[in-house]
Amino acid sequence: MAAPHLAGVMALVRKAHPGWTPAELKAAVMNTAGFDVSSHPPAGSLPVYGPSRVGAGRVDAARAIATTVLAFNDERPELVSLAAFVEGTAPVTAVRKVRVVNKGAVPVTLTPGWAGAATIPGVRVDVPAAPIVVPAGGATTFDVNVVLVDPTAVTHAPEPTLVLAQGSYAPLSNRFWMAEAGGVVTLAGAAAGTLRVPLHVVARGQSEVRAASRALGAPVSGGAFTIPLVGTGLKTGPLLPVDVVSTVSAFELHAESPKKAGTSAARAAADLAWVGAASSVPATGLGTDATVWFGVGTWGEWVSPSEVTFEIEIDRNGDGIADAKVRTLQTGDVEDPASSGETADPTDVHVAFTSASAPSFGTGTFRYLNVDPAARDTNLFASNVVVIPAPAGSTGLGLSPGNARFRYRVSTSSTFVGSVDETAWLTFDAQKPGYSVLAADGTPFHDDLGGTALPARYDAAAAQATGALGVLLLHHHNAQASRIETLTGRNTPPTVSIAEPLPGSTVDAGFPVRFRAVGTDADGGDPLTYVWSFGDGRTAAGADVTASFARAGSQVARVTVTDGAGATATAEVSFNVREPQGVTGASALLPVVLDVRGVGGAPFTTEVTLVSRAAAASRALLSYTASAGSGTGWAGLELAAGETRILPDVIDFLRSQGLPIPDDGTNQVGTLRVTLVGATSAADLFVGGRTSTPGDGGSFGLFYADAATSTATAIVAGLQENDAMRSNLAVVNAGAEPVTLAIRLHGPLGEDLGTLENAVLPAWGWQQYNRPLLGEAASGRALVTRISGTSPFSAYGVLNDAGTSDGSFVPPLFPGAAGPADRMIPVVLDVKGLGTSRYATEVTLANLGAAPLALTLTYGATAQFGGGSGSVPLTLAAGEQRILPDAISFLRAGGLAIPGGGANVAGSLLVKAPAGTSVGVLVAGARTYTGSTLRPGTFGVYYPGLTAAESADGPAWVHGLQQNASMRSNVAFVNVGDAGAVTLRVTFYGEAGQALESPEEWTLGSGEWKQLGLPLGTRGATAGSARIERISGTSRFIAYGVLNDEATSDGSYLPMTR
Known part of the structure; x- marks a missing residue:
């Protein structure tokens, strides 16, 4: 009764709107059909039928008459509804356009939406996020995007309301299907209620798999071999047929047919291109389940296999008369055996019917095309390849042991244009095929995945007897252009020679050497892969590669070339490596x-x-x-x-x-x-x-740059050996000639602690003295003197926290430098850290002179970190090294009004020596630290106090900044204050050297300190540098960076360069 009722509704709508076109009347009824049809009671429960089952839904006659706003398919208005088929190996978007017409006298504002009845993994439907306005008497359009987001995620799950079995007069009922999504595009805001436009979506991912070689690696005399596959397959999971595993079927190739000129799409779908056959008999024998499969590929795709009929005639005795026939059909075409001419409704159950009951061929057996759709998906719809199975024995083709060779020919016809194509008679031996490529289950169907290989067997005599051309592969899940593959040639091993480097040539260590191989293969189109071995455990892939070599001496490099069938050839070249020259x-x-x-x-x-x-x-x-x-x-x-x-x-x-x-x-x-x-x-x-x-969930360590060197003496002060800290001392030969260094230790009051064993260092050598103060003093310094050799040298200390082992790098001091002795420590602080911990600064001061040293410690408070600027005196005895465990507490005790009570305070600390003091007399350094949240001990960063000569009077750089999941960086600078205020411009550069956006300018008063937090993070770089230049004023400045571990907050000092 649906059709009469709908005809009545259409008449009523036509009466109400006599000027509307039939397409507009149809749109009015479909747009307002707002009642979803549920698969199970009660009404409105899930799942609901989608557009492919019930169209727009149940009609609402009153709303259809009342609506003055219509929405429909802009490209095909007569359809009203939308449809999209998306497939591919990469994301793709299908755009459909909806036209909205306002028949009313006032503008209408509508809000698009999407209500899905079913979904497909990896597929999304997008509608405009903003409302649309349709003027009175006017129209507008908007896009609906069907997006294949991830082809590898698309499964073969049936639409929830799909019935998977369809009865007929045939004994098989499992239907074939495609992955569907459906629903309605909604438009809220119309006077007659929300309007709906149905959308039907079909989607599938595609594989890109092929044989590694067009040539066959079969032994000349016959036997087992493999067909390696390369490329990217599909595998969404193990639960077939809901999950998808890309499939390839393999056959002995018997015929190739050229494409007919001027063929329409309908004729192309039936225009034969390649034909082959396979048999289970070599694996299973000629039992009741023995099967012959015919593999067929055409020049064009069908939408449904019902559009093309394939018929295969079987001639067992060579008389040119068919002894059996195999024909494709859908089971709705099968007649009722009790009532001639009576058939069931059309189905999606696609089968091959095999009959040996000549001449009518009216009775026989049925097999599913490809494979049973309940077992796995093989993309039978929208394809141009099909596998047609037939029983081999008495219930089908009539083959028997010793009588399994037969002739066959394939003909096609189209539902639209009639008869299209036919092959000549072809020959196949089901018992002894020339090429057999069977899976473990004895069928020609295999998982089609790159990196795997198809097991195959070659019988040279059988192939010659039947005229086999090679192997036919049908990649069922590939795109059409690569769905059919023929492998027809015998494999010829490749050859290879080395064009570069020349034999006996000489190259420098550490510099790139070009290695270029030239390979050839007589098999046209056979891909070649190259692998180099350089004789030191390293390899490289490619015909043209570069490599450098670490040590002088003779070397042999070898290249191996492999063709698609696995055959190889090698070549090698000898050459000499020398140390870099000039x-x-x-x-x-x-x-x-x-x-x-x-x-x-x-x-x-x-x-x-x-x-x-x-x-x-x-x-x-x-x-x-x-x-x-x-x-x-x-x-x-x-x-x-x-x-x-x-x-x-x-x-x-x-x-x-x-x-x-x-x-x-x-x-x-x-x-x-x-x-x-x-x-x-x-x-x-x-x-x-x-x-x-x-x-502690991250890392902790210390940073150091290019070694500062001396040719005479170096001093490493600030060493400690106590319950909280321990120290190591290291010395380095910074030249190509050996040196001998003497090391003398001094205690916290300058007392002589004796000497360490001389360091005899070869060229570029390094030596470390572990805990040199252990048992000698709680703190002190080392005096390092070159006593033989001409190479420069360097020395440094490492302060290690006794609890965490976190290290701080202590640079050397070189006596004899010119300029004032005053040293600027960029920042000392007392600020809140993680949890209940706080950051504090320990300051180390040392007097290397023979007389007491009266110092003035001048604190320059940073405005946003409290006040309390001022000076505190401190006198060091001759040779004394003093450690101030908490500099801010010391300054407060000295009378400075630095806020307390948990307030965050920070500022610079200028350590001033009396006028005329030699620069080599005073040592000043600081370690800012915080307690570990997981164990006893601290994490910290050490930085030296710098003299005026070591500060910047022109552009300076801070390199080594990072911003990523494990590290973050800050950049800071301080006005030394020797000539009043100064304005600095800071420009940041990324990892590729590109200038980043938003340079910053800051004006600093005398002694003022400023820190820029996470500067790379706000500019989208993961590594880079900062350039600091003075744009006004004449005071010198100091810049530096701090590299912090993201988890531990451990800091490393990044010194400036000029």
């Missing part, structure tokens, strides 16, 4: 890089930051000299102009470049020289290292 540029020396195990086996590694400020791309040449362990050698990398490059574990990087540094858990320690080849200024290169260890 290298010039800017150089820097990191005093130590390492991979060691600390207390309790904790791993310590070194992260290296390289920055090029050169105007052009340059090679950074890295020279590692092992001091503990082994593996001395050269490496290199290319740095673009302005680039910041971070090597998270430099020892691991050096290993990857061929340096034979052991990776067996033994301690590996050495120095690292870096030369930026061709650079003309020392300022063109920055090298920094952060040695750290994991802990």
